[in-house]
Amino acid sequence: MEFFWYVVLMGILAVYIVLDGYDFGAGIIHLFFAKTEKDKKAITSAIGPFWDANEVWLIAAGGVLFFAFPTLYASSFSGFYLPLMMILWLLIFRAVGLELRGQIHHPMWEVIWDKAFGIASLLLAIFFGVALGNIVRGVNLGMVENGVSTQEAHFFFLPLWNPTFSPKADQLGIIDWFTLFLGVVSAVTLTIHGANWIIYKTNSSLNAKLKEVVYKLNFVLLGLVIISLLIWHRIEPKPFHNFVENPFLWIFPLIAFIGIFGLFKVKTFKKDGHGFVFSSMFLVGGFAATTASIFPNVLPSTNTVNPSLTIYNTAAGEYGLSVGVYWFVIALALVIVYFIIQYKVFSGKMDDIGYGEH
Structure with a gap:
């Protein structure tokens, strides 16, 4: 049963990454590329009917984590307490910015909430990449000092960073050069993903520019992915041992690379939704490959005193x-029905719904 619930948890997280990922990406596009009021309204209309429902998957992931893997829940929520609070406030500011910017038509009011929406989206994209980096790198379980645990075996606490900013330090921080690099990869990926969603859901004058942005950023992303794999090999001497022992796992990197190489044809796609499909493939394939590489670990230990947290312990x-x-099964059926209805009702282009207008 442990493996079943692990697949459920990873599946829910993958859905969340795809769905709320385009929300974050749209916010980044809104921050850097939307120059006219018409373009800003098109972007908010593209995500407006969906963003709050998409976050249900994050709540569902937390619920499954609490129910199925309580020790991991307790360990991670205490150890990552500070960044989790920061993420919570960023989610709040992002939502408030999206909902309030159209309530009062005054330039200063709109600028404040536009920035809140865009900056919070950018920081969330970076933070989720940093979070994945922490899971891949591992943490000092038991707070071992000089070969002796100072806390229970599953407990840890991380400051935001350590003085050396190194992922190999004895006392790790949440942010180091490795986790921050993955944060940059995450931000670039979700920017591409959000741009593809805007192209798919709007007829905005921004779309032609966004196709060019996706095309150029894809070169950046490909370079970042290659560098991240090389860096990962430095952090973890045998990062691909699971793939060697279980060759069927190569399907996940294959899906990711089909996604990233497919995006190079973004300018020639006949249907606007094709780009979104390929960026979704990259997100799902990349996330699945990353989690598969450390399986059965869910939070590796960086010391030899206390074992890593796995799906079994x-x-x-x-x-x-x-x-x-x-x-x-009951809950999943209800959620699926709801999402089918929602995405059917709001199918097609969304430019003119005037989301958030008072």
């Missing part, structure tokens, strides 16, 4: 996991 009891399947 953090899972709830067998009975609870079994009973939870029935409730999960």
Whole structure:
């Protein structure tokens, strides 16, 4: 049952990355590329009916984590307490900015909330990349000092950064050059993803420019991915051992690279939605490949005193996991029906819905 719930959790997170990922990307596009009021309204209209529903998947992931892997939940929510609070406030500011900017038609009011929406989206994209970097790099479980645990084996706490800014330091920080690099990769990826969603859902005059942005940023992304793989090999001496032992896992990197290379044809796509499909493939394939590379670990330990947290030593009891399947099926069916209705009602181009207008 542990593996089943692990797949469920990773699946929910993958859906969240794709759906709320385009929201973050749209916010970044709004911050840097939307110069006219018409373009800004087109962007907010493209994500307006969807953004709050998309965040349901993040709540669902937290619920599954709490239910199925309580030790991991307790460990990560205490250890990452500070960045989690920062992410919470960024989510709030982003939502407030999106909802309030159209309530009062005054230049200063609109500029303030435009910046809140855009900057929060950018920082969230970076923070989620940093979070993935922390999981890949691992943490000092048990707060080991001089070979001795100073806390329980599953406990840790990280400051925002350490003085050396190094991912190999004895006392790690949340932000170091490795995790920050993955944050940049995340921001570039979600910018591309958000641009593809805007192209798909609007007829904005910005679309031609966004296709050029996607095309150019894709070269940047490809370079960043190659560099990140080389850096990863420095952080983890055998980052691909799971793929060597289980060759079927190569399907995930393959999906990711089909996605990234497909985006180079963004200027020639006959249908606006094709770019979004390819960026979604890159996101899902990349996320799946990353998590598969550390499986069965879910939070590696950087010391040799305490073992890594895995899906097996953090899972709830067998009975609870079994009973939870029935409730999960019911909840999943309701969510799927809701999303089908929502995306059907708001199908097509969204330029003129005037989201957030008072």
